[in-house]
Amino acid sequence: MNESVEQQVDGSLEVAPGVHRFGSERVNWYVVETDGRLLVVDAGLPAHWDQLVEWLVLRGYVLDDIAALVLTHGDPDHIGFAERLRATAGVPVLVHEADAGLVRGTDGGQSAGDLVSMVADAWRPPVLKLYVELWRAGGSSIPPVESVETFEDGDVLDVPGQPRVIHVPGHSPGTCALFLPDRDILLCGDALATIDLRTGRADGPQLMAMFNDDRAQALESLAELETLGTVVLLPGHGGQWRGEMSAAVRLARERDDTS
Numbered sequence: 001m002n003e004s005v006e007q008q009v010d011g012s013l014e015v016a017p018g019v020h021r022f023g024s025e026r027v028n029w030y031v032v033e034t035d036g037r038l039l040v041v042d043a044g045l046p047a048h049w050d051q052l053v054e055w056l057v058l059r060g061y062v063l064d065d066i067a068a069l070v071l072t073h074g075d076p077d078h079i080g081f082a083e084r085l086r087a088t089a090g091v092p093v094l095v096h097e098a099d100a101g102l103v104r105g106t107d108g109g110q111s112a113g114d115l116v117s118m119v120a121d122a123w124r125p126p127v128l129k130l131y132v133e134l135w136r137a138g139g140s141s142i143p144p145v146e147s148v149e150t151f152e153d154g155d156v157l158d159v160p161g162q163p164r165v166i167h168v169p170g171h172s173p174g175t176c177a178l179f180l181p182d183r184d185i186l187l188c189g190d191a192l193a194t195i196d197l198r199t200g201r202a203d204g205p206q207l208m209a210m211f212n213d214d215r216a217q218a219l220e221s222l223a224e225l226e227t228l229g230t231v232v233l234l235p236g237h238g239g240q241w242r243g244e245m246s247a248a249v250r251l252a253r254e255r256d257d258t259s
Contacts, residue, residue: 170218
C-alpha cells in the first residue's frame with residue numbers, strides 16, 4: 001500500500017499531520033511540529049538553510065522555537081546547515097554515538113568504498129545530476145558541527161515528538177531510524193530509500209543504491225524495523241511510502257536479491 005497524504009503547506013510538503021518535508025527531489029530533511037515547538041530531523045545541504053528560515057517566517061515561528069536537531073546519521077548531505085543552526089540559535093545537535101566523529105569532522109570522511117562508488121557511477125545521468133545538485137547546494141564544503149550530543153539504541157529522546165531511536169547500522173555505523181509511535185511515523189534516514197539514485201527510478205522501499213558502508217549489515221539491520229506495523233515511511237532520499245513495515249522490508253530484501 002502506498003497512499004499519499006502529501007500537500008503543500010507554506011512552502012513545505014506536509015507529508016503527515018504536523019510533519020513537513022524540505023530539501024529537493026533527491027535530498028530530504030524534515031520538521032516535526034509539537035505544541036508550538038519544533039524538531040528538525042537532518043539538515044540537508046547548506047543551501048537549504050533558506051528553506052528553513054522562510055518556512056519559519058511563513059508559519060509564525062522563530063529560530064528559538066526549534067528545540068533540537070536530530071541527525072539520522074553523519075553523512076554530509078544530512079549535516080548540511082547543522083553547525084549554522086547550532087551556532088546561530090544554540091540548537092542542540094544530536095546523533096548516535098557511533099557517528100559523532102563523522103559529524104564533528106574528527107573521524108575521517110567518505111570511505112574508500114564510497115569514493116569508488118562515486119567514480120564508478122558518475123557516468124549515469126541521474127548520478128551526475130545528483131553530484132551537480134550537491135555541489136550547487138554547498139555539499140563540497142560542509143562545516144563540521146563543533147558540539148554534539150549523543151544517543152543510543154532504544155533511547156526515547158526528550159525533544160518534540162519524543163522519537164524512539166532504532167539503531168540500524170550498515171549505511172554508516174551510527175545510522176538510526178526515528179519512530180514516532182503516536183503518529184505512526186518512521187523517519188528512516190538512509191536505512192531505506194524509495195528512489196534508486198543511480199537510475200532515478202522511484203519504485204518503493206529499498207536499500208540505498210550507493211554509499212553503504214556495509215551493505216550486508218544494512219540488510220541485516222532491517223529486521224529491527226519490520227515489526228513496527230503500519231507507518232508513514234519518510235526516507236532521506238525519495239518520496240514517502242505508507243504501509244506495513246514488514247512489507248517494506250520484504251520489498252527491500254527482494255530487490256537486493258535481484259540487484
